[in-house]
Amino acid sequence: MDGGVLSTKELIREEARRLGFPTVGFAQALLPPEARERLDAFLAEGWHGQMGWMEERREQRSQPRALWPEVVSVISLGLDYGPGYDPLASLERRDRATISCYAQGRDYHDVVKKRLKQLGQWMVHRFRGSELKVFVDTAPVMEKPLAQRAGLGWQGKHTNLVSRSHGSWLFLGEIYTTLALPPDAPERDHCGSCRACLDACPTAAFPAPYRLDARRCISYLTIEHRGPIPEALRPAMGNRIYGCDDCLAACPWNKFARISREAQFAARHEVAPRLAELAALDDAAFRARYSGSPIKRIGRDRFVRNVAIAIGNSGDASLRPVAERLAADADPVVAEAGAWARGRLAHA
Ligand code: B12
Ligand code: SF4
Ligand code: SF4
Numbered sequence: 001m002d003g004g005v006l007s008t009k010e011l012i013r014e015e016a017r018r019l020g021f022p023t024v025g026f027a028q029a030l031l032p033p034e035a036r037e038r039l040d041a042f043l044a045e046g047w048h049g050q051m052g053w054m055e056e057r058r059e060q061r062s063q064p065r066a067l068w069p070e071v072v073s074v075i076s077l078g079l080d081y082g083p084g085y086d087p088l089a090s091l092e093r094r095d096r097a098t099i100s101c102y103a104q105g106r107d108y109h110d111v112v113k114k115r116l117k118q119l120g121q122w123m124v125h126r127f128r129g130s131e132l133k134v135f136v137d138t139a140p141v142m143e144k145p146l147a148q149r150a151g152l153g154w155q156g157k158h159t160n161l162v163s164r165s166h167g168s169w170l171f172l173g174e175i176y177t178t179l180a181l182p183p184d185a186p187e188r189d190h191c192g193s194c195r196a197c198l199d200a201c202p203t204a205a206f207p208a209p210y211r212l213d214a215r216r217c218i219s220y221l222t223i224e225h226r227g228p229i230p231e232a233l234r235p236a237m238g239n240r241i242y243g244c245d246d247c248l249a250a251c252p253w254n255k256f257a258r259i260s261r262e263a264q265f266a267a268r269h270e271v272a273p274r275l276a277e278l279a280a281l282d283d284a285a286f287r288a289r290y291s292g293s294p295i296k297r298i299g300r301d302r303f304v305r306n307v308a309i310a311i312g313n314s315g316d317a318s319l320r321p322v323a324e325r326l327a328a329d330a331d332p333v334v335a336e337a338g339a340w341a342r343g344r345l346a347h348a
Helices: 003-018 032-044 060-063 109-128 145-149 194-199 220-223 230-238 252-256 275-279 283-290 296-310 317-327 330-345
Strands: 022-028 073-080 133-134 170-177 240-242
Touching: 003 022, 003 073, 003 109, 032 060, 060 220, 060 240, 073 109, 109 133, 133 275, 145 170, 220 230, 220 296, 220 317, 230 296, 240 296, 275 296, 275 317, 283 296, 296 317, 296 330, 317 330
Parallel strands: none
Antiparallel strands: 022 073, 073 170, 133 170
Protein backbone atom coordinates (compact mmCIF):
# COMPACT_ATOMS: atom_id res chain seq x y z
CA MET A 1 0.00 0.00 0.00
CA ASP A 2 1.32 3.43 -0.69
CA GLY A 3 1.63 6.00 2.07
CA GLY A 4 -1.10 8.21 0.56
CA VAL A 5 -3.78 5.50 0.84
CA LEU A 6 -2.74 4.63 4.39
CA SER A 7 -2.86 8.23 5.47
CA THR A 8 -6.38 8.60 4.01
CA LYS A 9 -7.47 5.78 6.26
CA GLU A 10 -5.74 7.18 9.31
CA LEU A 11 -7.23 10.61 8.67
CA ILE A 12 -10.72 9.11 8.56
CA ARG A 13 -10.09 7.13 11.74
CA GLU A 14 -8.88 10.25 13.50
CA GLU A 15 -11.88 12.31 12.41
CA ALA A 16 -14.26 9.50 13.41
CA ARG A 17 -12.69 9.39 16.88
CA ARG A 18 -12.94 13.17 17.14
CA LEU A 19 -16.67 12.84 16.40
CA GLY A 20 -17.04 10.38 19.26
CA PHE A 21 -16.76 6.91 17.63
CA PRO A 22 -14.31 5.04 19.85
CA THR A 23 -13.98 2.14 17.42
CA VAL A 24 -13.58 2.28 13.64
CA GLY A 25 -12.55 -0.37 11.10
CA PHE A 26 -12.25 -0.82 7.35
CA ALA A 27 -13.25 -3.70 5.08
CA GLN A 28 -13.65 -4.44 1.40
CA ALA A 29 -17.27 -4.08 0.28
CA LEU A 30 -17.71 -7.85 0.09
CA LEU A 31 -19.42 -10.43 2.28
CA PRO A 32 -18.63 -14.16 1.98
CA PRO A 33 -21.37 -16.49 0.62
CA GLU A 34 -22.03 -17.77 4.18
CA ALA A 35 -23.68 -14.46 5.04
CA ARG A 36 -26.32 -15.04 2.38
CA GLU A 37 -26.66 -18.75 3.19
CA ARG A 38 -27.20 -18.03 6.89
CA LEU A 39 -29.67 -15.25 6.19
CA ASP A 40 -31.58 -17.62 3.87
CA ALA A 41 -31.55 -20.35 6.54
CA PHE A 42 -32.83 -17.89 9.19
CA LEU A 43 -35.68 -16.82 6.91
CA ALA A 44 -36.47 -20.37 5.73
CA GLU A 45 -36.97 -21.40 9.38
CA GLY A 46 -39.39 -18.48 9.77
CA TRP A 47 -37.30 -17.18 12.70
CA HIS A 48 -37.91 -13.57 11.64
CA GLY A 49 -41.59 -13.88 12.68
CA GLN A 50 -43.51 -10.78 11.61
CA MET A 51 -40.39 -8.92 10.42
CA GLY A 52 -41.44 -9.43 6.80
CA TRP A 53 -39.10 -6.64 5.70
CA MET A 54 -36.19 -9.03 6.26
CA GLU A 55 -37.36 -11.17 3.35
CA GLU A 56 -37.29 -8.22 1.00
CA ARG A 57 -34.04 -6.98 -0.54
CA ARG A 58 -32.09 -10.10 0.55
CA GLU A 59 -29.61 -9.60 -2.28
CA GLN A 60 -28.81 -6.06 -1.11
CA ARG A 61 -28.65 -7.09 2.54
CA SER A 62 -26.16 -9.88 1.95
CA GLN A 63 -23.92 -8.12 -0.58
CA PRO A 64 -22.98 -4.42 -0.31
CA ARG A 65 -22.49 -4.06 -4.09
CA ALA A 66 -26.01 -5.29 -4.73
CA LEU A 67 -27.24 -2.34 -2.65
CA TRP A 68 -24.88 0.16 -4.29
CA PRO A 69 -22.75 -1.06 -7.23
CA GLU A 70 -20.17 1.76 -6.87
CA VAL A 71 -19.19 0.92 -3.29
CA VAL A 72 -15.54 -0.14 -2.90
CA SER A 73 -14.91 -0.04 0.88
CA VAL A 74 -17.02 -0.22 4.02
CA ILE A 75 -16.13 1.76 7.13
CA SER A 76 -17.70 0.21 10.25
CA LEU A 77 -18.11 2.41 13.28
CA GLY A 78 -19.12 1.56 16.82
CA LEU A 79 -20.54 3.81 19.51
CA ASP A 80 -20.49 2.30 23.01
CA TYR A 81 -23.40 2.45 25.43
CA GLY A 82 -22.06 0.57 28.47
CA PRO A 83 -24.53 1.24 31.32
CA GLY A 84 -23.30 2.69 34.59
CA TYR A 85 -25.54 0.28 36.54
CA ASP A 86 -26.50 -3.41 36.53
CA PRO A 87 -29.10 -3.68 33.72
CA LEU A 88 -30.56 -6.81 35.34
CA ALA A 89 -31.01 -5.35 38.85
CA SER A 90 -34.63 -4.31 38.25
CA LEU A 91 -35.73 -7.83 37.26
CA GLU A 92 -36.41 -8.63 40.92
CA ARG A 93 -38.42 -5.44 41.55
CA ARG A 94 -41.67 -6.88 40.34
CA ASP A 95 -43.82 -3.75 40.69
CA ARG A 96 -41.31 -2.00 38.43
CA ALA A 97 -40.51 -2.21 34.72
CA THR A 98 -37.24 -3.40 33.21
CA ILE A 99 -36.37 -1.39 30.10
CA SER A 100 -33.29 -2.34 28.08
CA CYS A 101 -30.36 -0.04 28.78
CA TYR A 102 -30.06 0.74 25.06
CA ALA A 103 -33.43 2.50 25.24
CA GLN A 104 -32.96 4.56 28.42
CA GLY A 105 -31.64 7.64 26.65
CA ARG A 106 -31.91 9.33 23.28
CA ASP A 107 -32.58 7.15 20.23
CA TYR A 108 -29.26 5.75 18.98
CA HIS A 109 -30.50 5.89 15.39
CA ASP A 110 -30.55 9.71 15.63
CA VAL A 111 -27.30 9.99 17.59
CA VAL A 112 -25.29 7.63 15.33
CA LYS A 113 -26.83 8.92 12.07
CA LYS A 114 -26.01 12.52 12.92
CA ARG A 115 -22.36 11.64 13.57
CA LEU A 116 -22.14 9.48 10.44
CA LYS A 117 -23.47 12.38 8.38
CA GLN A 118 -20.91 14.74 9.94
CA LEU A 119 -18.12 12.30 9.12
CA GLY A 120 -19.55 11.81 5.62
CA GLN A 121 -19.63 15.56 4.95
CA TRP A 122 -16.06 15.86 6.15
CA MET A 123 -14.98 12.98 3.85
CA VAL A 124 -16.73 14.35 0.77
CA HIS A 125 -15.08 17.71 1.35
CA ARG A 126 -11.65 16.25 2.13
CA PHE A 127 -11.53 13.57 -0.59
CA ARG A 128 -13.04 15.36 -3.58
CA GLY A 129 -14.72 13.15 -6.14
CA SER A 130 -15.48 10.36 -3.65
CA GLU A 131 -19.06 9.40 -2.93
CA LEU A 132 -20.62 7.71 0.07
CA LYS A 133 -23.76 6.52 1.82
CA VAL A 134 -24.34 6.20 5.55
CA PHE A 135 -26.41 3.55 7.35
CA VAL A 136 -27.52 2.65 10.84
CA ASP A 137 -29.75 -0.32 11.63
CA THR A 138 -32.71 0.11 9.31
CA ALA A 139 -31.12 -0.27 5.84
CA PRO A 140 -30.68 -3.68 4.14
CA VAL A 141 -27.12 -4.05 5.45
CA MET A 142 -25.68 -6.97 7.45
CA GLU A 143 -24.02 -4.79 10.04
CA LYS A 144 -22.56 -7.48 12.30
CA PRO A 145 -20.69 -9.58 9.70
CA LEU A 146 -19.37 -6.36 8.12
CA ALA A 147 -18.16 -5.08 11.49
CA GLN A 148 -16.45 -8.41 12.16
CA ARG A 149 -14.63 -8.20 8.83
CA ALA A 150 -13.58 -4.65 9.69
CA GLY A 151 -12.07 -5.93 12.96
CA LEU A 152 -14.47 -4.24 15.42
CA GLY A 153 -15.32 -7.50 17.16
CA TRP A 154 -16.82 -10.94 16.50
CA GLN A 155 -20.35 -12.30 16.38
CA GLY A 156 -20.70 -14.04 19.70
CA LYS A 157 -22.89 -17.05 20.40
CA HIS A 158 -25.69 -14.58 21.27
CA THR A 159 -25.29 -13.42 17.61
CA ASN A 160 -24.38 -9.83 18.51
CA LEU A 161 -20.99 -8.30 17.93
CA VAL A 162 -18.69 -8.55 20.96
CA SER A 163 -15.72 -6.23 21.20
CA ARG A 164 -12.62 -6.90 23.25
CA SER A 165 -12.70 -3.30 24.47
CA HIS A 166 -16.45 -2.62 24.77
CA GLY A 167 -17.98 -6.04 25.45
CA SER A 168 -21.51 -6.41 24.06
CA TRP A 169 -22.47 -2.75 24.51
CA LEU A 170 -21.84 -1.32 21.06
CA PHE A 171 -24.15 0.26 18.47
CA LEU A 172 -23.05 -0.17 14.86
CA GLY A 173 -23.14 2.15 11.85
CA GLU A 174 -21.48 2.07 8.42
CA ILE A 175 -20.21 4.30 5.68
CA TYR A 176 -20.17 2.76 2.19
CA THR A 177 -17.58 4.68 0.15
CA THR A 178 -16.12 4.70 -3.37
CA LEU A 179 -12.65 5.22 -1.84
CA ALA A 180 -10.28 2.24 -2.05
CA LEU A 181 -9.07 1.84 1.54
CA PRO A 182 -6.83 -1.00 2.73
CA PRO A 183 -8.85 -3.41 4.89
CA ASP A 184 -8.14 -4.03 8.57
CA ALA A 185 -7.67 -7.58 9.83
CA PRO A 186 -10.99 -9.28 10.63
CA GLU A 187 -11.54 -10.13 14.32
CA ARG A 188 -11.62 -13.80 15.25
CA ASP A 189 -14.05 -15.57 17.56
CA HIS A 190 -13.08 -15.36 21.25
CA CYS A 191 -16.11 -17.20 22.70
CA GLY A 192 -14.20 -20.43 23.26
CA SER A 193 -16.14 -22.92 25.38
CA CYS A 194 -18.20 -20.19 27.09
CA ARG A 195 -21.98 -20.44 26.77
CA ALA A 196 -23.07 -17.93 29.43
CA CYS A 197 -25.33 -15.98 27.05
CA LEU A 198 -27.10 -19.11 25.79
CA ASP A 199 -27.85 -20.27 29.35
CA ALA A 200 -29.01 -16.80 30.44
CA CYS A 201 -31.85 -16.53 27.91
CA PRO A 202 -35.20 -16.65 29.77
CA THR A 203 -37.16 -17.91 26.75
CA ALA A 204 -34.64 -20.39 25.29
CA ALA A 205 -34.47 -18.39 22.07
CA PHE A 206 -31.19 -19.93 20.85
CA PRO A 207 -31.85 -23.23 19.01
CA ALA A 208 -28.03 -23.51 18.73
CA PRO A 209 -25.01 -21.30 19.40
CA TYR A 210 -24.84 -18.36 16.94
CA ARG A 211 -28.45 -18.89 15.91
CA LEU A 212 -31.48 -17.00 17.20
CA ASP A 213 -35.16 -17.77 16.77
CA ALA A 214 -36.32 -14.16 16.97
CA ARG A 215 -39.92 -15.29 17.55
CA ARG A 216 -38.94 -16.39 21.06
CA CYS A 217 -36.73 -13.37 21.81
CA ILE A 218 -38.18 -10.86 24.29
CA SER A 219 -36.61 -8.03 22.32
CA TYR A 220 -38.63 -9.10 19.27
CA LEU A 221 -41.79 -9.82 21.30
CA THR A 222 -41.82 -6.45 23.08
CA ILE A 223 -40.65 -4.26 20.16
CA GLU A 224 -41.45 -5.86 16.81
CA HIS A 225 -44.36 -8.23 17.41
CA ARG A 226 -47.81 -6.84 16.73
CA GLY A 227 -50.97 -8.28 18.26
CA PRO A 228 -51.21 -10.60 21.26
CA ILE A 229 -47.94 -12.12 22.51
CA PRO A 230 -48.12 -15.96 22.56
CA GLU A 231 -49.33 -16.93 26.02
CA ALA A 232 -46.74 -19.66 26.52
CA LEU A 233 -43.95 -17.07 26.38
CA ARG A 234 -45.55 -14.46 28.67
CA PRO A 235 -44.48 -15.81 32.10
CA ALA A 236 -40.78 -15.89 31.08
CA MET A 237 -40.92 -12.20 30.08
CA GLY A 238 -41.08 -11.20 33.76
CA ASN A 239 -41.13 -7.41 33.97
CA ARG A 240 -39.18 -6.80 30.72
CA ILE A 241 -41.37 -4.34 28.86
CA TYR A 242 -39.01 -3.03 26.20
CA GLY A 243 -36.08 -5.04 24.82
CA CYS A 244 -33.96 -7.45 26.82
CA ASP A 245 -30.37 -7.36 28.05
CA ASP A 246 -29.97 -10.79 29.63
CA CYS A 247 -27.76 -12.46 27.01
CA LEU A 248 -25.65 -9.33 26.51
CA ALA A 249 -25.20 -8.76 30.26
CA ALA A 250 -24.07 -12.37 30.77
CA CYS A 251 -21.02 -11.94 28.55
CA PRO A 252 -17.71 -12.06 30.46
CA TRP A 253 -16.13 -9.68 27.93
CA ASN A 254 -18.21 -6.85 29.43
CA LYS A 255 -15.67 -6.61 32.23
CA PHE A 256 -13.50 -4.68 29.78
CA ALA A 257 -16.32 -2.29 28.85
CA ARG A 258 -16.19 1.24 30.14
CA ILE A 259 -19.29 3.20 31.13
CA SER A 260 -20.43 5.13 28.03
CA ARG A 261 -19.26 8.74 27.96
CA GLU A 262 -22.14 9.60 25.66
CA ALA A 263 -24.34 12.03 27.61
CA GLN A 264 -27.20 11.47 25.15
CA PHE A 265 -27.46 7.81 26.21
CA ALA A 266 -27.91 8.69 29.90
CA ALA A 267 -31.31 7.66 31.33
CA ARG A 268 -33.90 10.39 30.80
CA HIS A 269 -36.36 8.98 33.36
CA GLU A 270 -36.21 6.72 36.34
CA VAL A 271 -34.38 3.57 35.11
CA ALA A 272 -37.07 1.22 36.49
CA PRO A 273 -40.38 3.11 36.59
CA ARG A 274 -43.46 1.83 38.39
CA LEU A 275 -45.70 -0.41 36.29
CA ALA A 276 -48.80 1.37 37.62
CA GLU A 277 -47.46 4.70 36.37
CA LEU A 278 -46.77 3.32 32.88
CA ALA A 279 -50.13 1.57 32.67
CA ALA A 280 -51.83 4.95 33.11
CA LEU A 281 -50.21 6.53 30.02
CA ASP A 282 -52.62 7.60 27.32
CA ASP A 283 -51.47 8.31 23.79
CA ALA A 284 -50.53 11.95 24.41
CA ALA A 285 -48.71 11.23 27.67
CA PHE A 286 -46.85 8.32 26.05
CA ARG A 287 -45.67 10.50 23.17
CA ALA A 288 -44.61 13.32 25.47
CA ARG A 289 -42.68 10.98 27.76
CA TYR A 290 -40.89 9.07 24.99
CA SER A 291 -40.32 11.77 22.39
CA GLY A 292 -36.74 11.35 21.05
CA SER A 293 -36.49 7.85 22.60
CA PRO A 294 -36.48 4.59 20.58
CA ILE A 295 -39.48 3.53 22.69
CA LYS A 296 -41.72 6.04 20.92
CA ARG A 297 -41.61 3.92 17.75
CA ILE A 298 -43.74 1.10 19.19
CA GLY A 299 -46.63 3.40 20.11
CA ARG A 300 -48.75 3.55 23.25
CA ASP A 301 -50.83 0.42 22.66
CA ARG A 302 -47.95 -2.00 22.10
CA PHE A 303 -46.11 -0.46 25.05
CA VAL A 304 -49.07 -0.77 27.43
CA ARG A 305 -49.68 -4.35 26.16
CA ASN A 306 -46.16 -5.15 27.44
CA VAL A 307 -46.83 -3.36 30.74
CA ALA A 308 -50.00 -5.43 31.20
CA ILE A 309 -47.99 -8.65 30.79
CA ALA A 310 -45.44 -7.46 33.36
CA ILE A 311 -48.33 -6.71 35.74
CA GLY A 312 -49.62 -10.25 35.20
CA ASN A 313 -46.16 -11.55 36.10
CA SER A 314 -45.75 -9.30 39.16
CA GLY A 315 -47.55 -11.47 41.72
CA ASP A 316 -48.48 -8.14 43.32
CA ALA A 317 -52.10 -8.09 44.50
CA SER A 318 -52.06 -4.29 44.81
CA LEU A 319 -51.88 -4.12 40.99
CA ARG A 320 -55.24 -5.91 40.56
CA PRO A 321 -57.22 -2.67 40.03
CA VAL A 322 -54.67 -1.61 37.40
CA ALA A 323 -55.11 -4.92 35.55
CA GLU A 324 -58.87 -4.46 35.86
CA ARG A 325 -58.66 -1.05 34.17
CA LEU A 326 -56.44 -2.37 31.38
CA ALA A 327 -58.89 -5.22 30.75
CA ALA A 328 -61.40 -2.51 29.77
CA ASP A 329 -58.95 -0.64 27.49
CA ALA A 330 -60.24 0.60 24.14
CA ASP A 331 -57.44 -1.25 22.33
CA PRO A 332 -58.40 -4.95 22.01
CA VAL A 333 -54.80 -6.20 22.33
CA VAL A 334 -54.23 -4.18 25.52
CA ALA A 335 -57.60 -5.35 26.84
CA GLU A 336 -56.73 -9.01 26.17
CA ALA A 337 -53.36 -8.64 27.95
CA GLY A 338 -55.12 -6.81 30.82
CA ALA A 339 -57.64 -9.66 31.19
CA TRP A 340 -54.76 -12.17 31.21
CA ALA A 341 -53.02 -10.13 33.93
CA ARG A 342 -56.24 -9.97 35.97
CA GLY A 343 -56.52 -13.76 35.78
CA ARG A 344 -52.90 -14.20 36.87
CA LEU A 345 -53.36 -11.86 39.84
CA ALA A 346 -56.65 -13.38 40.98
CA HIS A 347 -54.87 -15.68 43.41
CA ALA A 348 -51.88 -13.46 44.19
C1 B12 B 1 -33.43 -8.00 12.89
C2 B12 B 1 -32.68 -7.44 14.07
C3 B12 B 1 -33.06 -7.85 15.35
C4 B12 B 1 -34.06 -8.98 15.57
C5 B12 B 1 -33.35 -10.32 15.28
C6 B12 B 1 -31.95 -10.39 15.94
C7 B12 B 1 -30.95 -11.27 15.22
N1 B12 B 1 -29.98 -11.73 15.98
O1 B12 B 1 -31.06 -11.51 14.02
C8 B12 B 1 -34.46 -8.76 17.07
C9 B12 B 1 -35.71 -7.89 17.12
C10 B12 B 1 -34.72 -10.04 17.88
C11 B12 B 1 -33.27 -7.96 17.57
C12 B12 B 1 -32.91 -7.90 18.90
C13 B12 B 1 -31.81 -7.20 19.38
N2 B12 B 1 -31.06 -6.32 18.69
CO1 B12 B 1 -31.16 -6.11 16.75
N3 B12 B 1 -31.03 -5.93 14.86
C14 B12 B 1 -31.61 -6.53 13.87
C15 B12 B 1 -31.05 -6.05 12.52
C16 B12 B 1 -32.02 -5.02 11.94
C17 B12 B 1 -30.76 -7.14 11.49
C18 B12 B 1 -30.00 -8.37 12.04
C19 B12 B 1 -29.97 -9.50 11.03
O2 B12 B 1 -29.56 -9.31 9.89
N4 B12 B 1 -30.45 -10.69 11.42
C20 B12 B 1 -30.54 -11.82 10.54
C21 B12 B 1 -29.62 -12.93 10.98
C22 B12 B 1 -29.59 -14.04 9.92
O3 B12 B 1 -28.35 -12.39 11.02
P1 B12 B 1 -27.36 -12.52 12.22
O4 B12 B 1 -27.97 -12.37 13.54
O5 B12 B 1 -26.23 -11.65 11.88
O6 B12 B 1 -27.07 -14.07 12.03
C23 B12 B 1 -25.83 -14.53 11.90
C24 B12 B 1 -25.62 -15.70 12.77
O7 B12 B 1 -26.80 -16.47 12.74
C25 B12 B 1 -24.45 -16.26 12.10
N5 B12 B 1 -24.37 -17.71 12.15
C26 B12 B 1 -25.26 -18.64 11.84
N6 B12 B 1 -24.76 -19.84 12.04
C27 B12 B 1 -23.50 -19.67 12.45
C28 B12 B 1 -22.52 -20.60 12.80
C29 B12 B 1 -21.30 -20.10 13.19
C30 B12 B 1 -20.26 -21.10 13.59
C31 B12 B 1 -21.05 -18.70 13.23
C32 B12 B 1 -19.73 -18.18 13.64
C33 B12 B 1 -22.05 -17.80 12.89
C34 B12 B 1 -23.26 -18.32 12.50
O8 B12 B 1 -24.44 -15.89 10.73
C35 B12 B 1 -25.53 -15.04 10.49
C36 B12 B 1 -25.11 -13.97 9.52
O9 B12 B 1 -24.04 -13.23 10.02
C37 B12 B 1 -29.69 -5.39 13.00
C38 B12 B 1 -29.26 -4.17 12.19
C39 B12 B 1 -28.68 -4.58 10.84
N7 B12 B 1 -29.13 -3.94 9.77
O10 B12 B 1 -27.82 -5.44 10.78
C40 B12 B 1 -29.99 -5.00 14.48
C41 B12 B 1 -28.86 -5.17 15.50
C42 B12 B 1 -28.25 -6.53 15.28
N8 B12 B 1 -29.55 -5.19 16.77
C43 B12 B 1 -28.89 -4.67 17.75
C44 B12 B 1 -29.28 -4.70 19.12
C45 B12 B 1 -28.54 -3.76 20.08
C46 B12 B 1 -30.27 -5.60 19.55
C47 B12 B 1 -30.62 -5.96 21.00
C48 B12 B 1 -29.42 -6.10 21.92
C49 B12 B 1 -31.62 -4.91 21.57
C50 B12 B 1 -32.13 -5.19 22.98
N9 B12 B 1 -31.36 -4.97 24.03
O11 B12 B 1 -33.27 -5.59 23.13
C51 B12 B 1 -31.37 -7.33 20.81
C52 B12 B 1 -30.39 -8.53 20.93
C53 B12 B 1 -31.02 -9.88 20.69
C54 B12 B 1 -30.01 -10.90 20.17
N10 B12 B 1 -29.53 -11.79 21.02
O12 B12 B 1 -29.65 -10.86 18.97
C55 B12 B 1 -27.56 -4.10 17.27
C56 B12 B 1 -26.42 -5.03 17.71
C57 B12 B 1 -25.12 -4.33 17.91
C58 B12 B 1 -24.02 -5.35 18.14
N11 B12 B 1 -23.08 -5.03 19.01
O13 B12 B 1 -24.02 -6.41 17.53
C59 B12 B 1 -27.78 -4.03 15.69
C60 B12 B 1 -26.54 -4.31 14.85
C61 B12 B 1 -28.33 -2.62 15.40
C62 B12 B 1 -27.24 -1.53 15.44
N12 B12 B 1 -27.05 -0.80 14.35
O14 B12 B 1 -26.54 -1.32 16.42
N13 B12 B 1 -32.59 -7.36 16.54
S1 SF4 C 1 -32.37 -10.58 24.17
FE1 SF4 C 1 -33.22 -11.74 25.93
S2 SF4 C 1 -34.81 -13.07 25.06
FE2 SF4 C 1 -33.57 -12.28 23.32
S3 SF4 C 1 -32.03 -13.86 23.01
FE3 SF4 C 1 -31.10 -12.39 24.44
S4 SF4 C 1 -31.63 -13.19 26.49
FE4 SF4 C 1 -32.94 -14.26 25.03
S1 SF4 D 1 -21.33 -14.86 26.78
FE1 SF4 D 1 -19.67 -16.24 26.20
S2 SF4 D 1 -20.50 -17.38 24.43
FE2 SF4 D 1 -21.81 -15.59 24.71
S3 SF4 D 1 -20.96 -14.02 23.37
FE3 SF4 D 1 -19.99 -13.73 25.38
S4 SF4 D 1 -18.09 -14.94 25.29
FE4 SF4 D 1 -19.40 -15.63 23.59
